[in-house]
Amino acid sequence: MGGRRTLIRAGLVVDAEGCRAGPGAVLVDGPRIVAAGAPAAIGRPSGARTVDLPDAVVLPGLVNVHCHLDLSHIGPVPFGGDFVDWIDRVRLKRAGDDQAIAASVRRGIDLARAGGTALVGDIAGAGSRIPIGELRAAGLAGVSFLEVFGVGRRQGNAIRALTEAVKFESNRDGSQDGLRLGAGPHAPYSCGIDVYRAAAELGVPVATHLAESLEELQFIRAAEGPLAGLLKRLGVWDETIFAHQAHPIDYLADALRATPFIAAHLNYVEDRHLELLADWRTTVAYCPRASAYFGHPQPGRSPHRYRQMLEAGVSVALGTDSLICLDTPDRISVLDEMRFLYRRDGTDPMTLLRMATTAGAVALGADPSLVTLAPGPTAGLLAATFDPHNPLDPLRQVLQRDDPVRWIVAPAPAGESQTGPTT
Numbered sequence: 001m002g003g004r005r006t007l008i009r010a011g012l013v014v015d016a017e018g019c020r021a022g023p024g025a026v027l028v029d030g031p032r033i034v035a036a037g038a039p040a041a042i043g044r045p046s047g048a049r050t051v052d053l054p055d056a057v058v059l060p061g062l063v064n065v066h067c068h069l070d071l072s073h074i075g076p077v078p079f080g081g082d083f084v085d086w087i088d089r090v091r092l093k094r095a096g097d098d099q100a101i102a103a104s105v106r107r108g109i110d111l112a113r114a115g116g117t118a119l120v121g122d123i124a125g126a127g128s129r130i131p132i133g134e135l136r137a138a139g140l141a142g143v144s145f146l147e148v149f150g151v152g153r154r155q156g157n158a159i160r161a162l163t164e165a166v167k168f169e170s171n172r173d174g175s176q177d178g179l180r181l182g183a184g185p186h187a188p189y190s191c192g193i194d195v196y197r198a199a200a201e202l203g204v205p206v207a208t209h210l211a212e213s214l215e216e217l218q219f220i221r222a223a224e225g226p227l228a229g230l231l232k233r234l235g236v237w238d239e240t241i242f243a244h245q246a247h248p249i250d251y252l253a254d255a256l257r258a259t260p261f262i263a264a265h266l267n268y269v270e271d272r273h274l275e276l277l278a279d280w281r282t283t284v285a286y287c288p289r290a291s292a293y294f295g296h297p298q299p300g301r302s303p304h305r306y307r308q309m310l311e312a313g314v315s316v317a318l319g320t321d322s323l324i325c326l327d328t329p330d331r332i333s334v335l336d337e338m339r340f341l342y343r344r345d346g347t348d349p350m351t352l353l354r355m356a357t358t359a360g361a362v363a364l365g366a367d368p369s370l371v372t373l374a375p376g377p378t379a380g381l382l383a384a385t386f387d388p389h390n391p392l393d394p395l396r397q398v399l400q401r402d403d404p405v406r407w408i409v410a411p412a413p414a415g416e417s418q419t420g421p422t423t
């Protein structure tokens with residue numbers, strides 16, 4: 001079809017895979033990139049519409065590898081200082097019926113889109129399949145991780161719920177929408193090792209929370225502390241739950257080794273774990289603002305080790321966790337996580353861009369080229385404002401500013417730009 005070509009000229013065009021030109025240009029044909037790079041190399045194709053964005057950095061859509069869109073109705077809430085108390089409060093505020101869950105997810109999808117999100121790893125709380133339906137209806141690709149809970153004798157129920165849901169999804173038509181169901185064993189204190197082993201055998205993406213808090217470390221080591229108290233209060237404790245005398249990563253080693261997990265947080269990691277996580281091809285879903293919100297890692301502990309993880313060859317991608325933890329009520333965006341790390345740690349912008357795009361896409365089983373400027377289908381293009389009169393590198397300026405991004409090429413309609421479930 002002719003007449004759909006657009007030449008976008010911008011102050012900088014950049015992706016995480018080495019395409020970088022300032023000034024730069026991207027030639028698109030509908031939802032496909034034809035070429036990107038220096039304006040002279042692309043020229044002025046006849047018949048193409050031209051869009052001039054001299055004060056914008058043009059970059060690919062972003063990947064939020066760990067979020068909880070179904071908690072979006074709660075909005076940002078300050079942390080009271082007690083993790084178990086927080087879990088309790090969220091449980092009580094969680095949307096109860098299908099309509100309320102759907103509405104919360106829709107709000108989360110709108111906020112994620114406003115944040116420039118092209119792909120999500122979304123945790124579907126309480127084992128609900130409502131979120132995957134809403135993601136599908138909105139055309140937001142990625143993985144909906146069905147969250148399950150099951151400790152002690154309750155592990156069988158959790159395994160059954162996962163197995164049945166995966167079977168149901170795999171029977172569906174329309175699997176070319178770039179959206180998959182994944183397994184989401186919640187955390188090592190709320191799911192037993194059998195649930196993890198079963199999740200790892202399902203042949204779908206798997207995500208969990210791991211080594212998030214000192215309370216979790218205490219629980220796995222000694223089967224005591226505030227999280228043991230929580231399980232008892234919830235009436236799910238039984239005598240088959242015991243102390244493992246181990247760190248949660250070592251405790252789950254069998255399952256983590258069996259399939260590449262997405263492990264959220266990893267606030268408390270020992271030296272020896274770095275090599276293991278690299279060997280196991282675990283992706284660390286680092287949610288910097290959420291970690292800071294909860295005060296992790298705690299004083300006296302080493303700061304979050306994401307840079308050492310990267311040096312050790314561990315894949316680290318960015319997530320936001322839920323809107324509850326965020327300081328941006330108008331959007332859910334890993335660009336704000338990049339900004340947070342750039343300001344706090346001075347982390348290299350290109351490293352951050354990789355964490356916010358291709359690293360997450362690989363973890364979600366999507367084609368990472370969807371979130372680069374490589375020729376072919378695109379999961380959308382974003383423009384982020386900078387000041388062309390400021391001599392500082394435009395991408396660094398974007399990381400110093402707080403402006404929202406805007407979509408300049410919308411994500412392709414379902415089925416057109418996304419990879420299928422087997423890639």
Ligand SMILES: [Zn+2]
Nearest residue numbers: 209264321322
């Ligand atoms: Zn989470």
